[in-house]
Amino acid sequence: MxxxxxxxxxxxxxxxxxxxxxxxxxxxxxxxxxxxxxxxxxxxxxxAAKKSGRTAAEGLVAVAVDGGTGVAIEVNSETDFVGKNAEFQAMVADFSKAALSVGDLDALKAADLGGKTVEATLTDKIAKIGENMTLRRMAKLEGAQVVSYVHNSVAEGMGKIGVLVALSGENETFGRQVAMHIAAANPASLGEADLDPALVERERNVLTEQARESGKPEAVIEKMIEGRMKKFLSEVTLLGQAFVIDPDKTVAAAAKDEGVEVTGYIRLEVGEGIEKKEEDFAAEVAKAAKG
Missing domain, CATH: 1.10.8.10 (Ubiquitin-associated (UBA) domain)
Structure with a gap:
């Protein structure tokens, strides 16, 4: 190639x-x-071994909580300008409330919103604002208590990053601290058991090759790999991460001290995973000149 x-x-x-x-x-x-x-x-x-954070999608993530149920949705627009539009924000807020009573994204699109479906409401707004929009994602979380947090909030319950945390008991202050931790640390999973096996295998392969390049005996290499894998798991799993509020404790240990367990979480970030198509500016100008 x-x-x-x-x-x-x-x-x-x-x-x-x-x-x-x-x-x-x-x-x-x-x-x-x-x-x-x-x-x-x-x-x-x-x-660094992370993908570029540049994305084409703008818009908002919104969260809504009702008792032990929480939802997070993502509505995309072409420009950030639309995300600041009060009419767009009101629509996103209505969508998030409607999401509390449905099970998935398809059901949300078909849900009634003042005599129209959510999908039809979105289509009407596209025609009015003149910019393409999509209702991209919906995630639902349940627990004894669900706590929400929005990072870079632009209006009540909506912004660029939305987080929901489920706890085994009532502790809103701690739940909010964990939600803020998740917004910043972006863990890959709740615990080791929830981690994508492909991610674990890939990391083990890389660490194995690194260790072998050291030229040390096989027995030493095995210990190196296990030690580094343990460190990796503590860095990418929420329960294993050092708690931002008290870095001397893991999130799991902090929860135990608070008398609760973190039973689940959701983190949605605007434009996550959408690749931005970029053109060379000079080529773009040349193309326009020829046209």
Missing amino acids: AITASMVKELRETTGAGMMDAKKALTETDGDMEAAIDWLRTKGLAK
Whole structure:
């Protein structure tokens, strides 16, 4: 596969690696971006191993809670400007309230909202505002108590990041602290048992290759791998993470001290996972000039 300059640029921005290292990584992995990131990590050349946070989607995440039930929804727009529109915000708030009484996204789209379905309401708003919008995601959480938190709030219950936390008992103050922790730390799962096996296997493979490159005896390598895997699991699972309010404790230990358990959580961030299509500006201008 031909390795293009844009591929090298993307890998450099994602990992912080040098240009030649990025090019070699892509060459070695036949242009596979994920494999190239792992190759750089194995060689100790990646300063970071995260995907670029740039996304095409704007809009809002909204949360609503009723007793032991909480919902979070994401409504996207083309520009951030629309997210600041009071009419758009009112519509998103209505959608989040409607979501409390349905089970999934399809049911929400079909739900009645003042004589129209949610989907028809959205279509009407698209025609009125003149910008494409999508009701992209809905997630529901239940527990003895559900606590919500919105980061970068632009109106009541809505902003760029919405978090719901389910607790085994009543403790709103602690629940809100955990929700703020989740907004900042973005854990991959509640605990080790909930973690994606593919993610665990991928990390173990990278750590194994790193350890083997040390040239140490196999017995030592095995201990190195287990130690690093333990550290990895503590960093990516909510219950294993150091609690931001008291870093000397894990979230699980802090919850125990508070007399509750964290039984679940939801974190939605606007535009998460949507890749932004970028064009070279000079090429774009040239294309417009020819047209």
